[in-house]
Amino acid sequence: MSPIPLNPDPVIVANHVGKAFSNKTVLTDISLTVHKAETFGLLGPSGSGKTTLVKLLTGIDEVSSGEITVLGNVMPKLSVFQQIGYMAQSDALYTELSAQENLELFAALYGLKGARRSARILEVMELVSLHNDLNKRVDQYSGGMKRRLSLAIALLHDPPLLILDEPTVGIDPLLRQSIWNELKALNAKGTTILLTTHVMDEASKCDRLGMIRDGRLLAVNTPQSLIEEAGQSSIEEAFIYYGGEQS
Numbered sequence: 001m002s003p004i005p006l007n008p009d010p011v012i013v014a015n016h017v018g019k020a021f022s023n024k025t026v027l028t029d030i031s032l033t034v035h036k037a038e039t040f041g042l043l044g045p046s047g048s049g050k051t052t053l054v055k056l057l058t059g060i061d062e063v064s065s066g067e068i069t070v071l072g073n074v075m076p077k078l079s080v081f082q083q084i085g086y087m088a089q090s091d092a093l094y095t096e097l098s099a100q101e102n103l104e105l106f107a108a109l110y111g112l113k114g115a116r117r118s119a120r121i122l123e124v125m126e127l128v129s130l131h132n133d134l135n136k137r138v139d140q141y142s143g144g145m146k147r148r149l150s151l152a153i154a155l156l157h158d159p160p161l162l163i164l165d166e167p168t169v170g171i172d173p174l175l176r177q178s179i180w181n182e183l184k185a186l187n188a189k190g191t192t193i194l195l196t197t198h199v200m201d202e203a204s205k206c207d208r209l210g211m212i213r214d215g216r217l218l219a220v221n222t223p224q225s226l227i228e229e230a231g232q233s234s235i236e237e238a239f240i241y242y243g244g245e246q247s
């Protein structure tokens with residue numbers, strides 16, 4: 001199967017990016033381009049540097065070396081952050097408020113008003129199957145429900161770029177499937193998605209994957225090409241192969 005040609009517009013460009021915290025190097029020489037309307041997955045074990053890279057891409061944190069451009073702007077840049085739907089790994093929710101109140105707050109932040117605001121809140125909550133729990137306080141939500149609410153918030157302003165850090169952790173397989181369907185529908189409308197995962201099955205749903213280990217990008221390609229080039233039969237085996245070659 002030949003891969004679908006990528007839209008050439010670069011939405012994210014990382015150029016020889018490095019990141020160190022005091023004297024600890026966490027990312028080394030990461031170069032990577034994410035094109036418009038693709039789903040790009042960052043796959044790597046716990047502690048490999050995925051969240052650190054995501055924070056650089058969103059502009060929450062700054063590179064130690066190299067450069068990141070997002071939607072044509074050198075990061076970090078506040079105006080670009082408003083064009084990104086960001087779902088952090090730990091849910092940034094006001095737990096003493098209801099889901100509705102949380103959504104209202106973020107909607108106001110994004111400048112969504114009036115009927116458009118109410119309609120969009122309902123739309124995104126239907127999408128994550130939480131529309132019947134709008135008035136429940138978030139401290140009464142389960143872990144999976146909080147993840148889904150965080151995803152709804154990331155989608156609220158219909159941003160051109162979604163950056164999702166482990167979006168489906170704690171979400172049951174059926175709902176995970178429907179979330180993936182939605183992500184693919186957003187892709188089809190032109191939304192670019194970068195997400196992190198360590199679930200191999202999920203990685204195979206991405207258009208392209210970046211395999212990351214010990215802060216280095218080992219390989220970038222379509223899941224199928226990564227498997228074929230490594231002469232393996234699964235993403236998991238390919239990952240072990242590329243990791244082994246590097247070390």
Ligand SMILES: Nc1ncnc2c1ncn2[C@@H]1O[C@H](COP(=O)(O)OP(=O)(O)OP(=O)(O)O)[C@@H](O)[C@H]1O
Pocket residue numbers: 021024026044045046047048049050051052053089198
């Ligand atoms: N602020 C910080 N100061 C010092 N070290 C940090 C900081 N943030 C992250 N690190 C270190 O950077 C490394 C990569 O962490 P990171 O959270 O990016 O990994 P990850 O791939 O996202 O892992 P996980 O899948 O568990 O979330 C870890 O060794 C972590 O301890």
